[in-house]
Amino acid sequence: MKAIIDEDKCIGCGTCEGLYPDHFKIENGIAVVVNNEHSDCDAKEIAQSCPVGAILVEE
Numbered sequence: 001m002k003a004i005i006d007e008d009k010c011i012g013c014g015t016c017e018g019l020y021p022d023h024f025k026i027e028n029g030i031a032v033v034v035n036n037e038h039s040d041c042d043a044k045e046i047a048q049s050c051p052v053g054a055i056l057v058e059e
C-alpha cells in the first residue's frame, strides 16, 4: 500500500507528522510522504487520522 497526499485538501495541520513521524513531514505548509513502507492496517489508520481526508491510500 502507498499513501498519497492530496495537496489541494491538505491544510498542513501536522496531525500525520505528529502521529507518524517516520512516514510524513510538513514542508512549506503541506504534508509530504517521506516513507511509504506501510502495512495495510497502518495505511488505513493513517488515512483516517487526517481531519480533512487529504491522505489517500492506494493499492
Ligand code: SF4
Pocket (backbone or CB within 6 Å): 005, 009, 010, 011, 012, 013, 014, 015, 016, 017, 026, 030, 031, 049, 050, 051, 052, 053, 054, 055
Ligand atoms: S493530517 Fe491531513 S491535513 Fe493534516 S498535515 Fe497531514 S495530510 Fe495535511
